[in-house]
Amino acid sequence: MNPRRPYHRKQAFDAGDVGFGITANQLSLGCDCLGHIHYFNGYRTDSKGNPVLLQNVICMHEQDNGLQLKHTNYRNNAATVARKRELVVQMICTVSNYEYVLAWIFDQAGNIEHEVRATGILSTMPIDNLDESNPVTVPWGTNVGPGVMAAYHQHLFSLRIDPAIDGHNNTLFYEESEALPVHKETNNFGMGYRATSTVMKKAGFADLNVMRNRIFKIRNDSQINAVSLKPVAYKIHAAPSQMLLMGPDSFARKRAAFAEHAMWVTKYQDDELYAAGEFTNQSRKDTGLSEWAARPDNVENTDIVVWHTFGLTHNPRPEDFPVMPAEQISVRLQPDGFFTKNPALDVPQSTQAFNQSTLHQEATTIASCCSSGKSHL
Ligand SMILES: [Cu+2]
Structure with a gap:
């Protein structure tokens, strides 16, 4: 959305012109997902219509996302608590300078979430801002480095x-x-x-x-x-x-x-x-x-x-450069009178026997470095 020539021609349909299939990353263990992972292969077509194998373009794994439910009975302090465990099915596409991380996230309460993360490298243009006595800025972009300007722009997605x-x-x-x-x-x-x-x-x-x-x-x-x-x-x-x-x-x-x-x-x-x-x-x-x-x-x-149109009006920050921390946006489909009660009631209770959480040893560390042997806590 830089108004000057020749940038007025720069309006990409990332999925329609380029293709999220053809630009899908081939994923590998330890890089893009954590834990226990299953990968799916895919195919794209070459210019003659032949199938081309793309290995590991979709990954599936589970992740913990905090609490799913909790209630403490204030009379006797008995608590019911279950963690929110999610199944994530994810692909990542590199469309020239940008990465889109597209995930379907399923939880145990019947929610289906579609999450988009945008990361990668901003599309930048040169700007003559090197003379400190005569700083140049523009109303439609942000200076993100010496001689480097990133124009304001929008990413609009259509979820079918x-x-x-x-x-x-x-x-x-x-x-x-x-x-x-x-x-x-x-x-x-x-x-x-x-x-x-x-x-x-x-x-x-x-x-x-x-x-x-x-x-x-x-x-x-x-x-x-x-x-x-x-x-x-x-x-x-x-x-x-x-x-x-x-x-x-x-x-x-x-x-x-x-x-x-x-x-x-x-x-x-x-x-x-x-x-x-x-x-x-x-x-x-x-x-x-x-x-x-x-x-x-x-x-x-x-x-x-x-069809739901959503997206980011992205007015870049210096913090988005040289590589951008992922911007995150999501749409969630949630059962509304689809079930007759909370569908996550059968999720096992969260217990220490299963979670195996460990205690931070801060008090011991401080005590051991104190000459008096007494803890400051
Ligand atoms: Cu952007």
Whole structure:
């Protein structure tokens, strides 16, 4: 998003133009994942359509992510505690200067998280900032080194969700929370709030609304949860993000309509897999979501596809250079009345016999270096 020539031409579809398969790292033990690891191979096609084996492009491992649940009975101090153990399925793609680390993370409470990490090396341009008496800065970039400027830019991702919530006939809707009107009989103290639901009946798009806590959910109207008495559903913990900042007449905008709105819903069609259309290389207009979401399709209680646009408005920091600490962003799918109780209740309790934690020996160390032999603790 450097406004000067020739950078106005630099608008990459990292997945569509370059490809995350062809740039996938071949992973190895000890480098990218920790612990007990299984690797999956993959294939890409060469220019003649022949399969080319890519070894170890996907890794699967487990990781500990703190507590899954805990409660201490304050009357007798008895505690129930289970750790949050996650299954991580991960690939890493090197797209020229940048690395994208893409992971699906499954936990034992039914959550499915898609995490993106962006790391690697910033795209930089020369800047004449070497004369300390005449410092040069620009409003659309950050000086990250002597003579080196990194322009502001955005990374926008489209997460395609082809849901089957207890079957393929699903509905996308959003829930908003709002204060109940103060009313002598129903809300005399002004304390209450309620949730309203809006169904996406026709193919199209919608935006997020943090001030109304707008939460998108996918439900199956033919399957009623025995406890909540509402249709079974999964909610989408969207990643609230600024949409594309390029102007309406810019080619990037014409080529990437998906980057204008956070949530899209289309009726399922074979071969509609890529948000900006199948062939993005040197495309002049979007042949993806802008066309598919404009069809007057009913998307209520049918086979739908939900697309979530999220990303990073990345105004570089000097700390992002020369190699960038990973920026992390994630979208989580969470059961919402899909189960009848906490699905992690059968996770074994966390115990010292299993965890084998060890005690930090700080007191001993200090005592041993004290001439008096007394601990300062
Ligand atoms: Cu960036």
